[in-house]
Amino acid sequence: MTNRLKRFLRPVIQMVDSDYFPEGAEVVRSQPERFDVSRSIPFIILHVGCLGVIWTGWSWAAVITAAVLYGVRMFAITGFYHRYFCHRAYLTSRVSQFFFALLGLTAVQRGPLWWASVHRHHHAHSDEESDAHSPVAKGFLWSHVGWLTSSKNFPTDYRLVRDLTKFPELIFLNRFDIIGPILLAVFLAVLGGLLQTFAPSLGTNAWQMIVWGFFISTTLLFHGTCSVNSFAHTLGSKRFDDGDESRNSFILALITLGEGWHNNHHHYQSSARQGFYWWEIDLSYYVIRALGALGIVWGIRTVPARVYEKAASLRSVIR
Numbered sequence: 001m002t003n004r005l006k007r008f009l010r011p012v013i014q015m016v017d018s019d020y021f022p023e024g025a026e027v028v029r030s031q032p033e034r035f036d037v038s039r040s041i042p043f044i045i046l047h048v049g050c051l052g053v054i055w056t057g058w059s060w061a062a063v064i065t066a067a068v069l070y071g072v073r074m075f076a077i078t079g080f081y082h083r084y085f086c087h088r089a090y091l092t093s094r095v096s097q098f099f100f101a102l103l104g105l106t107a108v109q110r111g112p113l114w115w116a117s118v119h120r121h122h123h124a125h126s127d128e129e130s131d132a133h134s135p136v137a138k139g140f141l142w143s144h145v146g147w148l149t150s151s152k153n154f155p156t157d158y159r160l161v162r163d164l165t166k167f168p169e170l171i172f173l174n175r176f177d178i179i180g181p182i183l184l185a186v187f188l189a190v191l192g193g194l195l196q197t198f199a200p201s202l203g204t205n206a207w208q209m210i211v212w213g214f215f216i217s218t219t220l221l222f223h224g225t226c227s228v229n230s231f232a233h234t235l236g237s238k239r240f241d242d243g244d245e246s247r248n249s250f251i252l253a254l255i256t257l258g259e260g261w262h263n264n265h266h267h268y269q270s271s272a273r274q275g276f277y278w279w280e281i282d283l284s285y286y287v288i289r290a291l292g293a294l295g296i297v298w299g300i301r302t303v304p305a306r307v308y309e310k311a312a313s314l315r316s317v318i319r
């Protein structure tokens with residue numbers, strides 16, 4: 001195989017096997033950070049796919065499916081990928097953990113170990129030069145989407161997630177994360193086909209369901225998640241000054257089911273609760289509590305008294 005053909009095929013093979021690095025992942029990670037056309041192709045496909053709506057049109061069934069999938073998968077990202085896999089803010093069984101990871105894959109944001117490794121590095125080096133997605137160090141657009149197009153950021157740094165690499169099933173899902181998008185697309189095609197046959201009055205079909213449930217819902221979900229890297233380090237208020245630019249934002253908290261309380265979270269990372277007060281709406285935390293009430297998760301970590309005391313003392317200083 002010629003080198004040119006190998007270079008062309010590499011991103012295609014990596015779509016199936018995200019641990020495919022013939023020269024070694026370490027070599028790829030040591031490259032300079034730069035825009036890479038081949039790495040931007042999945043994001044272009046995702047956005048261009050939304051234009052399919054020109055041909056498929058819309059129906060209430062398709063729009064509601066897209067909205068439900070946004071909510072469920074945003075929770076999978078914030079409640080499972082972020083608060084569980086990255087921060088271990090609560091405990092669960094090995095079987096539940098597997099299904100949390102599988103549901104997370106359908107968000108089309110790669111595997112839980114890659115997600116957690118990038119995010120743990122972000123907390124360790126927030127808004128420093130090595131932070132992959134800092135709007136302060138690298139500009140807003142780079143922090144929102146640019147960093148994802150750099151090959152340097154593609155390999156999973158397994159050294160940062162040693163607690164998770166104990167589980168071979170998680171390594172498998174992380175490596176073959178394409179399983180998630182395939183499951184989602186097949187589910188939507190079957191759902192659309194069944195509704196077209198058995199409930200034709202709903203006016204939907206397989207292609208319409210794929211355009212709304214896969215492309216439009218996933219694109220909105222993508223930008224919602226990315227906004228935590230970009231907007232949550234630029235817009236909003238700072239309760240704690242810990243040397244980074246993380247912010248709290250009510251609007252962002254609604255869009256991301258609670259991740260908008262990003263300054264709170266940077267200050268105390270291991271809490272499952274990111275909205276520290278009742279008026280800081282944090283839908284993911286309420287769902288985690290509901291999962292706790294059902295016995296699916298336990299050992300839910302919350303905000304310790306000393307953090308509330310610090311917040312109160314800062315408030316009195318500001319007044």
Ligand SMILES: [Zn+2]
Nearest residue numbers: 122246262266
């Ligand atoms: Zn942050």
Ligand SMILES: [Zn+2]
Nearest residue numbers: 086119265269
């Ligand atoms: Zn975090």
